[in-house]
Amino acid sequence: MVLMSPALLWGQADLTLYTYDSFNSEWGPGPVVFKRFEEECKCKIKVVAPGDSGSMLNRAILEKNNPRADLVLGINNSELDKSFQYGIWEPYRSPKMDRVPKMLQIDPEHRVTPFDYGYIAFVYDSERIQKPPQSLEDLTAPRFRNRIVIENPKTSSPGLSMLHWTISVYGEENYLDYWKRLKPNLLTITDGWSAAYGMFTKGEVPMVLSYVTSPAYHLEYEKTERYRAAEFPNGHYRQVEFAGILKGSKNPERAREFIDFMLSEGFQDAIPLTNWMFPVIQYQPLPDSFRVAPQPKTVAELAPSRVRDQNSKWLKDWSRSMSR
16 A cells, blocks of 8 residues: 655655555554654655555565665564565664663664564453453463454564564473463454454453553543553563665665654654554653553563574464464
């Protein structure tokens, strides 16, 4: 799907950008931040949203030798090493990177730049679940039989993060045993987040794999604290989103301007209430609704190089195990 700024009515784009579809949806950050950038740079943006972040990255890889975009916005840490393997990025270190916390500066070569982050969590309906889980292991308890919906790690970013989360906690030797114990409690596994969260909000299931920030949305727009994120003391998996300039970009200077803008107040302040993630630079206090989205004290992580080397095998083994 190609979504073009109204400015394109005036002529050729000065910057072509790939992002994922929900980022550029009417409720996402895209319409706000892209308009702000156009006003600031007095230029025109063409936005192409080919699907989810995986689809966007695959398109950039396929076009590696003749890139049709200047910049990719929205790949996450689970996809980084795949992108590095194909050498699609033109390194750039924004002067504003000094304000980004070191924990989010994952790439020392500055091939990509972080713009927001969040934590995977199980969100539950407190009117239907009075005793929430306190760990991944708790999710396997009989009281949650057919009461959980998650996303497929082969087709979904939170689903893949969930797979990595279980590997970080249980290790490669034991994570498949964990999934076998969890399987009876999964009502279904959806292809993407929207389908899973839709089932949850319609009341079809009382618990869903989402983000710690999801309850903030309900408090902000529905004025309810009914939906809560289960806090796991042994850690939550962190998801970081990045943007990068494509090697061979026809507008590299404009792309660098956008990266600088991305770390500015005009972009970062739009993130909490449109993308429902944490900004990498906090120019002002988070909205009051984020009081129900506490950042975990412990983070579960996997080394990017380990993900690169083992991810295909993990997905194959997971698929084989879950199909039995």
